[in-house]
Amino acid sequence: MAILTLLQAVNDALHTKMRDDERVTVFGEDVGPKGGVFLATEGLTREFGERRCFDTPLSEDGIVGAAVGMAVNGLLPVCEIQFQDFIFPAFDQIVSEAAKLRYRSGGQYTAPMVIRTPYGGGIRGGLYHSQSGEAYFAHTPGLKVVIPSTPHDAKGLLIAAIEDPDPVLFLEPKALYRSLKGEVPEGSYTVDLSTVRTAREGSDVTVFCYGAMVPVCEKAAATAAEGGIETHVVDLRTLLPLDEEAVLDAAKRTGRVVVVHEAPRFCGYGAEISALIAENAIEYMEAPVRRVTGFDTPFPNTLEHHYMPDERRVLDAIEGVASF
Amino acid sequence: MTGLQQILNKEGVLVGEAPDLSDEQFVELLRNMIMIRSLDGRMLKLQRAGRVGFVGTATGLEASLVGAAAPLLPKDWMWSGLREGGAAITRGLPLFEYVAQMYCNSNDSAKGRQMCNHFQHKGSNYPSWSSVIGTQITHGVGAAYASARRGEDVVHSIHFGDGATSSNGFHSGLNLAGVWKAPCVFVCIDNGWAISVSSAQQTAAESYADKAQAYGMPGVTVDGNDVLAVYAEMQTAVERARAGGGPSLVVLKTYRMLGHSSSDDPSKYRDDAEVQSWAERDPLKRYEAFLIERGLIDSSECAAQEKAIVAEIDEVIHEQEAAPPFPLRSLVEDVYSEVPRHLRVQFNQFLEVAERRGDATRGDGAFPL
Numbered sequence: 201m202a203i204l205t206l207l208q209a210v211n212d213a214l215h216t217k218m219r220d221d222e223r224v225t226v227f228g229e230d231v232g233p234k235g236g237v238f239l240a241t242e243g244l245t246r247e248f249g250e251r252r253c254f255d256t257p258l259s260e261d262g263i264v265g266a267a268v269g270m271a272v273n274g275l276l277p278v279c280e281i282q283f284q285d286f287i288f289p290a291f292d293q294i295v296s297e298a299a300k301l302r303y304r305s306g307g308q309y310t311a312p313m314v315i316r317t318p319y320g321g322g323i324r325g326g327l328y329h330s331q332s333g334e335a336y337f338a339h340t341p342g343l344k345v346v347i348p349s350t351p352h353d354a355k356g357l358l359i360a361a362i363e364d365p366d367p368v369l370f371l372e373p374k375a376l377y378r379s380l381k382g383e384v385p386e387g388s389y390t391v392d393l394s395t396v397r398t399a400r401e402g403s404d405v406t407v408f409c410y411g412a413m414v415p416v417c418e419k420a421a422a423t424a425a426e427g428g429i430e431t432h433v434v435d436l437r438t439l440l441p442l443d444e445e446a447v448l449d450a451a452k453r454t455g456r457v458v459v460v461h462e463a464p465r466f467c468g469y470g471a472e473i474s475a476l477i478a479e480n481a482i483e484y485m486e487a488p489v490r491r492v493t494g495f496d497t498p499f500p501n502t503l504e505h506h507y508m509p510d511e512r513r514v515l516d517a518i519e520g521v522a523s524f
Numbered sequence: 525m526t527g528l529q530q531i532l533n534k535e536g537v538l539v540g541e542a543p544d545l546s547d548e549q550f551v552e553l554l555r556n557m558i559m560i561r562s563l564d565g566r567m568l569k570l571q572r573a574g575r576v577g578f579v580g581t582a583t584g585l586e587a588s589l590v591g592a593a594a595p596l597l598p599k600d601w602m603w604s605g606l607r608e609g610g611a612a613i614t615r616g617l618p619l620f621e622y623v624a625q626m627y628c629n630s631n632d633s634a635k636g637r638q639m640c641n642h643f644q645h646k647g648s649n650y651p652s653w654s655s656v657i658g659t660q661i662t663h664g665v666g667a668a669y670a671s672a673r674r675g676e677d678v679v680h681s682i683h684f685g686d687g688a689t690s691s692n693g694f695h696s697g698l699n700l701a702g703v704w705k706a707p708c709v710f711v712c713i714d715n716g717w718a719i720s721v722s723s724a725q726q727t728a729a730e731s732y733a734d735k736a737q738a739y740g741m742p743g744v745t746v747d748g749n750d751v752l753a754v755y756a757e758m759q760t761a762v763e764r765a766r767a768g769g770g771p772s773l774v775v776l777k778t779y780r781m782l783g784h785s786s787s788d789d790p791s792k793y794r795d796d797a798e799v800q801s802w803a804e805r806d807p808l809k810r811y812e813a814f815l816i817e818r819g820l821i822d823s824s825e826c827a828a829q830e831k832a833i834v835a836e837i838d839e840v841i842h843e844q845e846a847a848p849p850f851p852l853r854s855l856v857e858d859v860y861s862e863v864p865r866h867l868r869v870q871f872n873q874f875l876e877v878a879e880r881r882g883d884a885t886r887g888d889g890a891f892p893l
Contacts, residue, residue: 229687233793234720255721257690258657286656289692323889324577326639328655375889465870495870497859502628502636502849505884506874512881 207377209351213358228280264290284319298367299342322375326501332463349414356391373412402430420514455486465493487524531752536813557586560610584781587807591754601649603664616648629847658691668708687718702739705770715780720793736773748778749807
């Protein structure tokens with residue numbers, strides 16, 4: 201098996217699916233000869249030509265809207281929004297159109313498409329190149345929201361997303377693009393959407409996380425283990441639709457839960473996990489659910505390392521719920 | 525639609541009527557262009573040394589920036605995108621604030637909250653802009669409407685690049701301004717490339733100026749490397765707006781000589797021959813030749829000016845190197861007019877964790893484009 205970075209795994213998934221299925225069409229800003237600003241689409245135009253992978257004018261609304269039309273009419277668009285921070289001009293097309301087309305047409309018309317976009321902090325990008333907007337989209341019935349945290353999952357989940365009959369927002373943790381390497385099988389394979397991954401087994405505290413927070417939580421769990429606390433780390437990897445049963449099982453397993461995300465706390469994804477547990481598993485809980493999140497502020501620039509949950513803050517929460 | 529407006533040809537020979545400027549004003553235009561090029565050189569050096577994170581250069585665009593800003597009055601406003609920092613300096617943004625913003629230090633008026641190259645200066649009516657392309661276009665239109673409604677004699681100059689003409693903000697902004705006859709000028713700096721997407725891939729129109737017609741306003745394409753032509757066409761558009769004649773679209777055809785930013789490699793998507801052909805149309809050399817011919821400077825002037833400007837910049841860099849970053853409490857400030865209770869609580873919890881576990885350590889992530 202090849203050892204790839206998460207970025208290379210995304211690139212591999214795109215190559216793999218484009219070879220398999222000539223309907224798969226990649227487009228967006230700078231995804232052509234440049235290969236994307238992060239190089240996620242490098243080599244695609246060279247191998248598949250400009251009809252299959254091409255640059256668009258600078259219009260996120262146009263990119264996603266056109267993707268809906270292509271999807272309705274038999275192509276499989278995999279469009280890129282250069283940074284998730286720039287997706288909001290396309291919010292209307294995602295929320296009002298892509299996500300509602302199946303419903304409003306009684307299932308007659310559908311938009312099987314993927315919107316790939318890098319999200320999250322850690323690259324000194326300030327408030328317009330660092331945001332985690334998953335909660336805006338996880339509130340959108342009809343849309344699927346996927347976030348990988350390993351190279352293996354990035355490839356398998358992206359291929360599954362492309363094959364999925366519904367629109368998928370595929371959020372890529374840019375902080376992990378090059379920092380994380382792992383084994384990636386060759387050829388086509390899928391990781392089922394709406395399944396969670398157990399990143400670490402433990403019996404004392406359960407940590408729910410996703411994306412770039414997974415390695416942070418794994419490190420905190422390893423440190424907690426030195427102090428005798430065994431942490432169960434769950435990588436949610438599909439936020440919508442969520443595997444609620446798996447979340448509840450993991451919560452009941454320890455009765456002590458921490459939820460971690462980079463995004464602001466208020467109405468963040470952690471609130472949904474917390475409510476799910478409160479509604480369905482309160483009798484199993486030994487401690488209140490703790491959230492470790494970004495501040496309820498815009499994303500900072502020079503102070504980003506203070507804003508982002510790190511090993512210290514996660515460890516503090518793990519020990520806090522463990523000793524409650 | 526008019527052809528390319530030019531006053532100086534690429535050799536610096538007058539082919540049109542020079543604007544009515546004093547000798548000092550003519551020389552000032554040159555000095556401002558040298559300032560922009562020198563700043564690029566110094567900032568790129570700092571970026572390579574790891575002192576600043578990101579530089580969006582303006583080398584090649586000097587005539588477009590300086591010529592477009594010069595006809596504006598101090599009371600006018602400038603709305604900007606990535607590369608207008610040098611133009612802002614000519615309108616009053618202090619050099620030390622420019623450098624402080626690049627360092628994102630405690631002298632940065634934006635408190636280090638924006639990435640490098642995101643300037644602002646309230647004193648010269650230059651609002652903070654976001655990295656989101658084209659959003660400033662409608663802001664400028666709304667602000668122009670507000671100026672007009674109060675009966676102020678103020679013009680809003682709204683700058684953006686070629687890529688922004690594909691944004692929602694461009695369409696909405698020009699449409700609203702046309703309907704409202706807002707006192708503004710849309711300045712499209714067509715530098716040939718929106719990161720790696722060429723202007724030919726950005727629009728099927730022959731010139732971005734053609735788009736003006738659809739919004740009921742005049743559009744003109746100007747040789748953006750000819751500072752006198754840029755000045756003259758901007759002056760016409762600014763006067764028209766000031767006189768209540770409504771908006772115009774001024775397209776400055778120029779070329780981004782370097783990458784999109786300090787970390788972009790433009791050789792991946794454009795030919796050397798194209799870059800070379802634009803090097804021959806260099807805005808500084810052309811204007812220098814004109815000034816020498818007119819007897820306003822001698823041939824050693826450019827080098828002498830550059831030396832003095834670089835020394836001035838280096839002195840400011842030296843001062844700003846020493847300035848600390850903003851304090852931690854700024855994390856929760858300026859979200860609202862007052863820090864709300866929930867943010868005070870979050871900040872206090874953060875301090876408690878720091879007391880128990882030590883401070884956060886800075887990661888090694890770097891900006892990729």
